[in-house]
Amino acid sequence: MTNNRIVDHPVLGRLADRKEITFTFDGTEYTGYEGDTVASALLAHGIRTLRVHEESKRPRSIYCNIGHCYECRVMVDDARGVRACLTPIKEGMVVSSGKGLPNPLDASIPPEELPRTYQEYEEQSKEGKGDTDA
Numbered sequence: 001m002t003n004n005r006i007v008d009h010p011v012l013g014r015l016a017d018r019k020e021i022t023f024t025f026d027g028t029e030y031t032g033y034e035g036d037t038v039a040s041a042l043l044a045h046g047i048r049t050l051r052v053h054e055e056s057k058r059p060r061s062i063y064c065n066i067g068h069c070y071e072c073r074v075m076v077d078d079a080r081g082v083r084a085c086l087t088p089i090k091e092g093m094v095v096s097s098g099k100g101l102p103n104p105l106d107a108s109i110p111p112e113e114l115p116r117t118y119q120e121y122e123e124q125s126k127e128g129k130g131d132t133d134a
Contacts, residue, residue: 004044023093038084038095039065039072050074050084051098060098073098 007015018033025042032041039050039062049059050072063071065085072084075096084095115121 004046021089021091023089023091023095025095026097032089036089038074038076038082038087038089038093040085041089042084042095049097054098 005015015033018035021032021034021036021041023030023032023038023041025038025047030041030045032044036044042050043062048061050062051060051074052058053060060071062085063069065072067083067086070081070083073081074084075098076082076087077094115124
């Protein structure tokens with residue numbers, strides 16, 4: 001584990017006295033400590049990008065770290081839009097980074113190929129048409 005942690009803190013105590021917890025992020029197993037949030041555990045491992053912007057696909061990370069800005073949204077155990085800075089890690093937790101969304105109005109797609117209904121959009125997404133998310 002990358003040691004980007006304070007190991008002895010006057011208020012939080014000694015890191016060695018805390019229980020180690022295992023969780024996954026984007027399919028890779030990581031460890032954190034009891035009391036860690038998803039954001040702090042990932043940051044301790046050197047992971048700064050928690051999601052990408054839904055449209056621009058630019059990386060997003062921890063910004064305010066107090067739950068006001070929503071920049072650190074991730075998926076936790078199939079729940080979308082969870083703020084990593086406020087969510088404590090739990091044993092076996094599965095965390096996924098936020099991904100960009102497909103843009104059906106992408107200018108590179110000819111207008112006649114754009115979906116006219118949500119059902120058509122879903123069908124095209126399953127076929128991989130119009131999906132700009134890599």
